[in-house]
Amino acid sequence: MARVSRRRFLQLGGAAAIGIGAAPWLGCARWRGEAGVERPIELIDHVVVIYQENWSFDSLFGTFPGANGLASGLDTVRQVDRDGQLYPTLPPSLDNRRSPAAPDARIPTGQAVAPFDLGAYVKPSELAGNPLHRYYQHIHQIDGGKLDKFVAWGNTGGLVMSYYDGTTLPLGRLARDYVLCDNFFQAALGGSFLNHAWLICAATPRWPDAPAAMRAQLQGDTLIKDGELSPEGDIVNTAYTINAPHPASIPRERLAPSLTLPTIGDRLSERGVSWRWYSGGWDAALAGRAHPNFQFHHQPFAYFANYADGTAAKAEHLRDEEEIWRDIATGALPAVTFVKPNGPLNEHPGYADLLSGQQHVERLIGALMASPAWRRTAIIVTYDEYGGRWDHVPPPIVDPWGPGTRVPAVIASPYARRRTVDHTVYDTTSILKFIETRWKLAPLSTRDAAANDLTAAFDFTQTPSA
Secondary structure, eight states: OOOOOHHHHHTTTOOOOOOOSOOTTTTTOOEEEOTTOOOOGGGOOEEEEEEEOSOOHHHHHTTOTTSSOGGGOGGGOOOBOTTSOBOSSOOOBEETTSSSOEEOTTSOSSOOSSOEEGGGTSOTTSOOOOOOOOHHHHHHHHGGGTOOOTTTTOSSBGGGGEEOOGGGSHHHHHHHHSEEESSEEOSSSSOHHHHHHHHHHSSOOBOTTOOGGGBOEEETTEEEEOOSBOTTSBBOSOOEESSSSOOTTSOGGGEEOOBOSOOHHHHHHHHTOOEEEEETTHHHHHTTOOOTTOOGGGOGGGGBGGGOTTOHHHHHHEEETHHHHHHHHTTOOOSEEEEEOOGGGSOOTTTSOHHHHHHHHHHHHHHHHTSGGGGGEEEEEEESSOTTOOOSSOOOOOBTTBOOSBOOEEEEOTTBOSSEEEOOOEETHHHHHHHHHHHTOOOSSHHHHHSOOSGGGBOTTEEEOO
């Protein structure tokens, strides 16, 4: 078939730019303001990025006071099928943890076409279905900014319109005390692999000579056959690396060769700035004993030649999450830290519950806030992508890759503004821009070069107390 350009296909989705217990951070952050004193970004010596999984902004923070949430979403709540016909009611919410998927008996059928509170039927400590979240389907769901095909191009029926009241959960408590960003978008359309890549290299990896069977097929502007790659060889969905760890079941010819794009790790190392990626279950996966829910495609640095098997850089920078607790306690926290919890604690619908993941993040943040490093630390908690769930704000798509749907982002620091909703437009590459700004690093692509750098969430005139 004739090749279809990514930009042509993207025209389908080209949108207009635009509570359990006391939280351990409460009472930890105390400072006094000093009016008129300039405090530059260099007051931050440690940036900690905690990267969770698969929730749109509205599905966790749509009820947050002062945020652009569900109450503003009436204009984009309508849903149509693939032929453009209105759904009179939401189709049943499917539980696809079983095969074949079946209606989730806990969730009523015949609900109005509108967001509904999933917490009324499924506790945040319980599991439900896992909505589809892939590159081309995401473009169809956005539907040129109308946002009206999330149900039609999903695989869990009405579940894509569900939400939790995140204000009562641990991350909601943190957001109430610090900064919630309500215009923070996932960097790339689609799912986890691509957004993990964008988190570290602000670009879409390519595999030009990948097997034809791995490539998607398009007919005009319509997806005919899904695949791990675009027709042109861009890795837009989940593919695995030739490097360890990867699933033992994947044939060698379907393992991507080491990538050579520059990464934020490269930039930091060139400047002599310490950094690490801490991943839950990493050591066991390297030893061939991966947890059943360890996600190999959530380990982006492992895909790159500079961190390939046998390199000193891999041993130095890619570590098990267990080590971060020791590094915090001993004062060995790197300047830049990425934390990727193991599958059961990453909040990914279908195999991880929401509450356990947020409690894990809460404990980690509590340890950071109790350490001497806290006085000069910025913590960014965000999600890789939308997890297939509807959000009422059309993403400000600027190139064939995104940005995609809004995701939650919470920023905590002694220098973060207090009890603030930041309406600045950000995407995942804004994290890169913040790191680049702090350590005077060259940008990785045009996207992070143009991104807002998160500093609007800070007030550097604040001086933390001893």
